[in-house]
Amino acid sequence: MKKWLPNMRLFTLFSFMALLLAGCGEPYVSALQPAGEVAEMQYDLMILATLIMVIVIAVVTVIFILVLLRFRRKKGDENKIPKQVEGSHKLEIIWTVIPILLLLVLAVPTVSATFKLADVSAMDKKDEDAIVINVTANLYWWEFEYPNQEIVTAQELIVPTDEKVYFNLKAADVKHSFWIPAVGGKMDTNTENTNRFWLKFDSKKTEEAGGLFYGKCAELCGPSHALMDFKVKPLPRAEFDQWVDKMTAAKGQEKPETSTDVARTGEEIFNTSCITCHAVNPGEKRPTAPNLANFGDRSSIAGKLEHSEENLKAWLRDPEEVKPGNKMTGTYGDLTEQDLDALTEYLMGLSVED
Amino acid sequence: MATTNSNSGNPKVDLAYRKRKSAEEMKFQVISFALMIFLTVIAFIAVGYKEYTAWFVVPFILLLAVVQVIFQLYYFMHMNHKGHEAPKMFLFSGVLIAAITVLAFMTIIWW
Amino acid sequence: MSTLTQKKGFGATLWDYLTTVDHKKIAKLYLIAGGFFFLLGGLEALIIRIQLAVPDNNFVSAGFYNEVLTMHGTTMIFLAAMPLLFGFMNAIMPLQIGARDVAFPFVNALGFWLFFFGGLFLNLSWFLGGAPDAGWTSYASLSLHSEGHGIDFYVLGLQISGIGTLIGGINFLVTIINMRAPGMTYMRMPLFTWSTFVASALILFAFPPLTVGLALMMFDRIFNTGFFQPSMGGNTIIWEHLFWIFGHPEVYILILPAFGIFSEIFATFSRKRLFGYSSMVFATVLIGFLGFMVWAHHMFTTGLGPIANAIFAVATMAIGVPTGIKIFNWLLTMWGGSIKFTTPMLYAVAFIPSFVMGGVTGIMLASAPADYQYHDSYFVVAHFHYVIVGGVVFGLLAGTHYWWPKMFGRMLNDTLGKVTFWLFLIGFHLTFFIQHFLGLMGMPRRIFTFLPGQGFEVGNVISSVGAAFMAVAVLVLLYNIVKTSINGEVASADSWEDGRTLEWAIASPAPEYNFKQLPLVRGLDALWVEKMQGKKEMTPAEPLGDIHMPNSSILPLTISLGLFVAAFGFLYHDEKSWSLAVMLIGGVITFGSMFLRSVKDDHGYHIHKEDLIDDNNKGVKA
Amino acid sequence: MHVEEKLTAETFPAEPEKATLEGKNKFLGFWFFLGGETVLFASLFATYLALKNNHGTGPSSQEIFQMPLAFAATMLLLTSSLTSVYAMYHMKNFNFKKMQLWLGLTLLLGAAFLGLEIYEFYHYVHEGHTITSSAFGSAFYVLVGTHGAHVAFGLCWILTLMIRNANRGLDLYNAPKFYVASLYWHFIDVVWVFIFTVVYLMGMVG
């Protein structure tokens, strides 16, 4: 008996399904284009499940079509009384046992993956080398703290590629959920405890996706839940380390350098109106607002707008227009167009890169 | 219909029989009451007497509570009588779901 | 017509319905109120789909979208699907078991009015400062954070209507156990009755956790307790558990009666007895039982840990087995039958592939690690609309066409019915199939808008077009109802000619006492058994005698009205000076009515034998 | 047979609560209701168990619970369960007077229990243990308070029944009502058994 034959067929079907589903969506947001070990494990489970489900649907459909074609009431049969069948034990056993077997095929990898994905034991070992990031979800913005490196950033997550990155997840106000679809499934940020999980960012896939992944909030959290996006920038380990060094270096400075006069005016405005909420030192955590230390290096504004001067002005002019219900609206008085220009110049200059 | 429960044609005889039966049953009720009081006292003593560890006392008093409740249900609430099949089934289904709920809350909400 | 229901003026008819305790009239009330809420929920769905048709849309604001979304889910589940099913249970189940009424006619009416006033209260939030906006699940952190009174409306409204549902469930249970006609053993009960039974049992055990959850949330919001306040040592996850311990059984409360409706329709229009009757019963009970063991599959990403996730994942998958038994039994019921494609049968037939699609995506969701991806994405939205619309709504539409003649005495137009069917079927798949892919492509659910450039545009516009098809379908159905109630074909007792169960043995619509003489049931599909022996009607099990009937009463309405009034007092308790007075007035109305009910003996009345014989001459058979 | 028919000890059936269809329905429906109540209280107990150690800055259970008080309350309620059994015993024997007497006793014991509970709450509030002091406080008052509300409702219910039927005596219309009221009373006792065990005793053990 050729045992490999069904395997072969299964394999073909498997790859066919994979092909069908891949290429769906954009590589920087789609769970169908997995860009890391976690997403891949989940993707494989999805494909396996889909495969089983296609079998189930196929069986049902075949019987269904046969029934509909063969047993419709035809002309002349109006008075026919079909045989009143009570049931069949044999058939009933068949359609109890086969689904159980199919489900077992799904259940075993499910259980094993559940435990694999929950394995964060490296976090307890105080492994110096393991990258740990404390994520705090706030109403419509994300804070990323690197406790071992003692630096803080917001809105744009920077991680090393091709190694496990561990996350502590917590919410500051209401429940949110941390999700980078292309890289792995989500984990809720609760208000009363810290959840932990890990992700891995594949360097090749990062490149294919253009170097940047989209992250999302996946738990209804208020009006701007839809806009509570963040960006993820995976870097090769060496570059990541460089970034950390620059951030650390910037911590030492009293205050960020400002180059032009306009920027200096901006700084003054900032120091009167904004500093109460926003920190500009990469070592400082503020529960009130995103840390802006490396704002100039980001690829988006408030997680949503493209990073440009006009958009920054638009945000400062009326944050409510951009993100309804956000916590910055109406907290800093009116700004004139000159103020906006100055602030923009200043903020765009907040950078740790050269 | 009132006399469908009688066995004999004579309601007087029947009444005497029934009264005797009720009295008999009442005796059991009083006994179970005494036991319930007894169990309660034991439970209070087990806790009041501070020598035992919680690992022993908690399951022990829970057991006493369960026993006591069985007395209530079967004697005071007559679940030992016939005609209680449906109540039994639904009460125990309720107890099962109750147990799952409590168990879940004690195990998977730990923070 | 019976001598007791002659033509009346509008006022008298209205009063009749406000005070009725007749299960058939209460059924109509459920159908009207539930139907109204379905239109409302559908309107909200249309707003959702218009807003999401194109990226960055401004049709509605973010805050308003959240209200619409929350009210769509809440209205559809609590105020449309469940009451509509209750309508059919009320109308049909007593007939199917050969009973003259339900066990507690008064409580039956009370259940309806509680539901109605609860739903009314909830929807008044639109006009009184804003609807609830934390999703139909109303997770605690967000709902405690939510400003205004929206969530208070949710909590109090659902509490009131929930009590109504609970007592309705108890009523059905007792009816089925105590009121079956002679010979109607458990294993001869039609499957719709069986599924009513199991669904009622689920209601009995699932609603108390919701009651508690809502009460705790009310205390937290109104009296500043700390159940869900982490700063006070509270824990929001408790709400999630309580909600889902209720919430998961709830979805089976919805689907099981729909399964029951389909079971009747398959057998009737295949002219064949249900294949594997006893395994169908067994599977129904098993689904109900397993329904209580799987709630945490809605919380895989909450962080319960791998052990809990693994257990709940496997338990959830197990439900696929009994459900599969049912699917195959239905297919085999049709196998070898003589299938007639009436409108109800079309829905039943279309239900099979549609529901299986939704069911198997449910099994996919049950795979916990993969659910980390699916959860709170449009994949889940697709899953549950496939099971809910493809299962429950199809069931409701099928039941509407199937039992309409029995309830209202006129047939619905079959051609228009088929137009509705095809439009709805196409619209349904158009709307929801594509959503599976949207979810996998990274689109979260409950978002009021999405930004361009993420690949979500095409899918969303297709989905919105589909919703338009469904809307047209519903409009055609409404037209059908209006048209046929003016000049529709008058229905005979056995309206479909292939009726098998007892409801088809009596006139359409049924006389107020249902069965003049209780029927003697001699097997499964009682009427069919008689028909096969060449008889046209049931053999009576008792001689003709006086029939005992319950009295009408306005008290169910006033009891519910009192709670409705008192709820306003609670809502504004520390805001308005009149709140305490309103609370008291409401309390007086409710408790006063209850007091009246308990001191005034209510022995009902009798329809006399002579009047029944009279009826006979006018052509009503029983 | 009519439900209002005047009966004698001889004609009174052995199971008066189930002699009519209305009675049977009431009996069964009430048991189902108790099944639902079981789950309701389980949800409250579960919540309490999850939160009982989160007393924050307020007092913990060990610091405030008073064993003698809990013991006295327990004895009162257990005894009231027995008195209501006596009442049903006399109902079955068609002795209306004695039934009313024992029911009256039940009411007194129940009222005493409720009095103790109110006193206890009053005392706790003075100690700084209130419904808003911590999650523990909230869970405690809502669980024990829900039970207390059941007791209060039971008292009103039985009292109404006694007054309403005082001049009428027993018949098959009110016998099921008395019967289910006593079932309710026993159920309240069942819940209390778990409250004194889980809340008070386990609260002392820690």
Ligand code: HEA
């Ligand atoms: C009528 C309503 C209904 C029904 C019947 C179901 C049925 C099922 N549901 Fe669904 N579900 C919902 C309504 C429903 N659901 C709703 C409303 C939500 C979202 C709530 C919210 O968050 O707002 C939800 C969410 C939901 C989740 C959580 C997703 C998430 O939020 O992350 C999960 C996870 O396991 C799940 C699983 C299932 C399963 C396994 C079934 C099973 O019962 C399905 C069983 C059926 C079949 C499997 C098909 C037939 C079987 C065969 C042909 C036999 C062979 C089959 C196999 C071998 C697989 N559902």
Ligand code: HEA
């Ligand atoms: C019984 C349950 C039920 C039913 C039947 C439906 C029916 C529909 N649902 Fe809904 N839905 C839910 C239960 C249900 N839904 C739940 C529980 C949620 C989750 C909510 C949450 O996240 O909290 C949800 C969420 C939900 C979403 C996700 C929103 C989001 O996450 O942001 C969407 C989006 O497409 C949607 C669409 C639809 C559509 C198009 C229909 C269509 O099938 C509707 C078809 C009906 C009509 C189109 C009616 C026609 C009306 C008219 C013709 C107007 C006449 C008007 C008057 C006279 C008043 N639903």
Ligand code: CUA
């Ligand atoms: Cu944060 Cu949604």
Ligand SMILES: [Cu+2]
């Ligand atoms: Cu579920």
